[in-house]
Amino acid sequence: MSVAAYQSTGSRVLRALFGWLVVGVFFFPIYYWFSIAFRPESQVFTKPPLVFGWDFTAKSFEEVFGISFGGEQAATSLAGGGNFFMTPYLIDTVIVAVGSTALVIVIATLASYALSRMRIRGQHHFVFWILSTRMMPPVAIAIPMFFIYKEIGLMDTHLGIILVHALMNLPLAVLLLKSFFDDIPQEIDEAALIDGASRWTIFRRIVLPMAIGGIAATAVLCFIFSWTEFLFVLTLTQTGLKTIPVVSSTFVTSTGTAWGKMAALGVGAMVPAFIFILLVQKNLVRGLTMGGLKQ
């Protein structure tokens, strides 16, 4: 809902200008990071800093991802020696983020529907309890998990990280999904119940399609949280897998930080996540405007 429709052309232009300005300020660090990824290492530290007018080179990018954009042969060794292609880690990150998002969305959708429609005794406290599982400092979850994972063999596996990320996102997903389900009028359910439909049928055929936008919005947030999570992956993996936030620390060495490579990794890691957002974008917009259903 926007009141903008009733405003004069002048104030609408002003609003657009101001909007671009504000978003521009927020975009600036990303632009600068992007420029670091595509400039020679010698231009990272200049005085004053080079915001514009840097020389373009894809060298850092080629080195980090082990791909060549033609031209000169990309050198592939890092200070520590050996190859350091990031592509396998990018794939690990995608597997973990997609897996944990799928898991959390399936179980949280079921739970939030029940919480929205079939109230349980002490529901308020039950929901607060779910929320409270997000309140523990991450270190305090990582250590017990480390010991159980060693026992049951989930240490250093994709499944282990998927489970712990699903757990981490569960409170957020349940809270958001429940509020989206609450937005759908109860009358629809009641009419279908009278017609003899089961709860599952109502959920599957009526409520789920109507809430798809909200589910998409929740999925995007869960994906982002899993995509960017650092501490659990750091403590619960050794060599089996690594995700982007954790491998980025390998560019910080005792002899200095490989800024160009780190920026290239950061930029490269934005691409799959942004593709995921674009894929659900159509549903996202619908989710954000879904309240039109409300009376």
Next chain:
Amino acid sequence: MVERSALAAVVPTEAHPTGSTEARGSFIAAPRALLSDSAWPWLAPVVSLLVVFALFPFFYNVWLSFQEFVPRERALEFVGTDNWVKLFGDARMWGALGITLLYTGVCLIVQVALGLGIALLLDSDDPGFGILRGVLTLTLVIPPAITGMMFLLLEDAQYGVITWMLQGLGFFETGSILGNANTALAGVMLADIWQWTPFMVLIFLAGLRAMPTEPFESAVIDGASSWQIFRRLTLPMLGRVMAIAVLLRGIDLFRTFDYVFVMTSGGPGTATYTLSLYAWQQTFSFINWGYGAAISLFSLFVILIVANVFVAATRLRW
């Protein structure tokens, strides 16, 4: 349509070997437990995951907080309430709690205020605003650990763009943002605010866009000013969404780890020591596992109390 599929759900599909694929349902046959009116089968997966992965760590930490790792024996030893006694007399812990509360409070206020302002600004159907909303979400995609590195570079004492700009504007002549005990926390907050304000914008926009149009139309027709519409209509209608956003963000801010870990490691001195970082350091640097667990539990209790007060004050009911 509804009735037919309801029937398909009740009658096992094997009874209809010639039944149409439509009758089988589109992707999952109805699980029997989910046909009735009981909520628990629906909640079972969530509850079982939480019992295994959330209750166990909690009780493990409670147990661990009464133990301590003895390096000589390479084993845990029961120490009674030593860790808890130590906790309440530990000046560094209280300092870390103060810094965590300051960090949470300032970031939360700035993120809510900026988030609300930007959400109102971008809540328009004019051309270009869709792109603006999309671009703004880009900040969320970057892992906080990498954001920390990014701001480390931007706030570099000699070559950082932000330092250079602030010096150009005359805020300070020399010295670094993160190297100075007075400004280091603000430097870390800047990264947090930059990354998470768009999260608030996203949630507030969802709330704004979900509002019915009629009250606003009649308010405009009745000649209400923009401020009146905002104060009397938008803000009350956004209340619940805002409360949930503040709660979720507040919890995450209180446990903040990545930015301080990457950018300052708590320094200079103890200027940016948060509780999460202190618990991490006690656990991994000093190998005081028991004491680390006690700090974590203490931190959990503080958030629980604050969150309960907040939920009661905002009359949030689930």
